[in-house]
Amino acid sequence: MDEAPKTAIRGVMFYVLALLVLGMLVVAVYTIYGHPADPSERPAAETIPQKAPAPQ
Template identity: 85%
Template sequence: MDETPKTAIRGMIFYVLALLVLGVLAGAVYTIYGHPADPSQQPAAETIPQKAPAPQ
C-alpha cells in the first residue's frame, strides 16, 4: 500500500475538528435559544401524558 500523504491526514483531522466545533456551537445556540419565547408557555415535557404505574 502507498503511504498516505501527510497533507491528507492533516486535512481529515481539520475536517473532524471543524465538525466537532460546529456541533458544540450549535448545541450552545440550541441550549440558549431553544426554549419557548413566552415564559408562561408550558414546557413540552409537561404536555406529554405520563403512564400510570401498573397495579400490583
C-alpha cells in the same frame, strides 16, 4: 510521495475538528435560543387533545 499521506491525514483532522467546533456552536445556540420565549406557556404536547377512552 511521502507528503501525500501526511497532507491527507492533516486534512481529515482539520475536517473533524471543524465538525466538532460547528457542533459545539450549534448546541450553544440551541441551548440559548431553543427554549420557549414565555416560560408560562404550556408545552405543545399538553395542547393536543387526547383520544377519549372507548365506552364499555
